[in-house]
Every structure is written in C-alpha cells, then in structure tokens.
Amino acid sequence: MAEIKSAWELALEKTKDIVVxxxxxxxxxxxxxxxxxxxxxxxxxxxxxxxxxxxxxxxxxxxxxxxxxxxxxxLKYPRAEDGYEETLDKLRTGLKELTESKEVDYIFEQLKGLFKQFIDDHLNLKDQIKQQLGPQLSQKSRAIAAQTGMSPEAAMEADPEFRRILEQNLKSMDAQYNNYLDQIKTHIKGLLGLAEPEDNA
Structure with missing residues (x-):
C-alpha cells in the first residue's frame, strides 16, 4: 500500500527547492x-x-x-480648491531637506500654478457642458429637483448623460495633465539621485 503523505510533508516537498x-x-x-x-x-x-x-x-x-x-x-491633482497647498508645502520642505537643491522651490511654484490651472480647467469644462446641455436637461433637472429636493444645478450634474459627457472630456484633459505631472516626478527623482534628470537642452 502506497504511503499516504501528510499535507505538511507535501508542502515541504514543494518548497524544498525555493531559495529565499x-x-x-x-x-x-x-x-x-x-x-x-x-x-x-x-x-x-x-x-x-x-x-x-x-x-x-x-x-x-x-x-x-x-x-x-x-x-x-x-503629488497628485486636487479635486477641490482647498487643502492641497499645505500638502505641497510639506513636500517642498521635505524634498529641500533631502536634496539641498534650490531648484525644489522653483518646481513647487510651478506645481502650485499647475494645480490651480487644473482646478480652473475642470470647473470651466463643467460650465461649458452645462451651457451646451442646459436646454435639453433643464426641464428634466427641474422635475428631478422638485421630486428630490435637490437644486436644479445638482440634479443636472447627477444626470447620467451629463456625467457621461463630462467624464469623456475629463479623461482627455487629465491625460495631458498627468503626462506633465509624470515629467515633474521623474525630474524630482533625478534630484534625489534615483533617476537621471531630464535633459533641459
């Protein structure tokens, strides 16, 4: 009769050749x-x-x-106008300690401007879509607002068609912004000695 091996013995056999x-x-x-x-x-x-x-x-x-x-x-784009500057300031201070590079201040001034532009562009895009879809969604939004107690504007923003078009446009916009942020992150890695700094030539 064949020997019956325990689960422990089988496990040991399977792991005996594994090198840690x-x-x-x-x-x-x-x-x-x-x-x-x-x-x-x-x-x-x-x-x-x-x-x-x-x-x-x-x-x-x-x-x-x-x-x-x-x-x-x-280091990521904010979804609201408040709160992100404190995080950026902490990151700036920490990276200055680690790199002792004056370039850190310049990079974070750029980032503050970039983040503000990101928020403004998101708000502007939302307003443009509201203007475009307003005529066809306003009646529907008012009806939903009356039923739910939401404001007509909030009802419009919750509408599936509005959300679909907004997300579609945001995806394209965010791709461009993320590409730029990735370049900045790569440059910061270079300042830390973890990656080659980008060639500014």
Missing part, C-alpha cells in the same frame, strides 16, 4: 521603513527628522526609494 532571497527581503523591509517615515512626516503624526532617519538606515538608497515612493504618491 535575503537581500530582496532586506530591501523590502528598509523601503517599508522609508515609506513609514514619509507618511509620518507628511501626516504630522509625530515629529519626524527624515534626513536623520535616512542617515541611520542600514541602506540609504533603499530607504530613500521607499520615502520617495510615498512622497510622490502624495
């Missing part, structure tokens, strides 16, 4: 420390000296990669 990449695990752990330090710094959950923490890390490059990953994930 200790360096990869170490890299992951140090990058996680970098991410946590960046999060604590940006969210203000505790006093965080990111430059000091990086100098004490067993591998500064891995720590910086994790830190930069979190920093850059916070």
């Amino acid at each position: 990449d200790k360096e990869a695990l170490k890299q992951k752990d140090i990058k996680t420390l970098g991410r946590k330090a960046a999060f604590a710094y940006l969210e203000g959950t505790e006093a965080t000296d990111i430059k000091k923490q990086m100098s004490e890390a067993s591998n500064k490059e891995y720590f910086l990669e994790g830190l930069a990953e979190t920093f850059l994930s916070y």
